[in-house]
Amino acid sequence: MDITLHRDRCVGAGMCALTAPGVFDQDDEDGRVVLLDTKPSPAHHAAARLAAGLCPAAAITVTAAREPGSSSTP
Template sequence: MSDPREPLRLRVDRDRCAGAGMCALTAPAVFDQDDDEGLVMLLNPAPAPEHRPAARMAVGLCPAGAIALDAPDSTDL
């Protein structure tokens, strides 16, 4: 179990993204979609604490599994 306020690092895979937009709706400060194809754009791979719960929710909601959650780099500690 992780604390929702723990630092997190995000990655997105635009090859997997289906353009469903759940991420941008759920966490608009962290994700957007491009105008051409509607594919995900990661605005902030290391969201501030207030945006982390929504970002984590977006990971779970993405129907394509295109958003990955990494543990913070150990070099950050």
């Protein structure tokens, strides 16, 4: 699983930190999203995907990790 943050989009709603506290938090200074775990364990994948879907600003993108040696071209 790869997680990308778009902090410039974040409005600080906190849905990510509430939904997946093992993966996300909020910055103490500005309230925007902070990624706690760049490669969360499979136990956190569902919560991370849900948090991305609940984000009102679409500031979180979750994608499946590419397999080592895989190519994006057929």
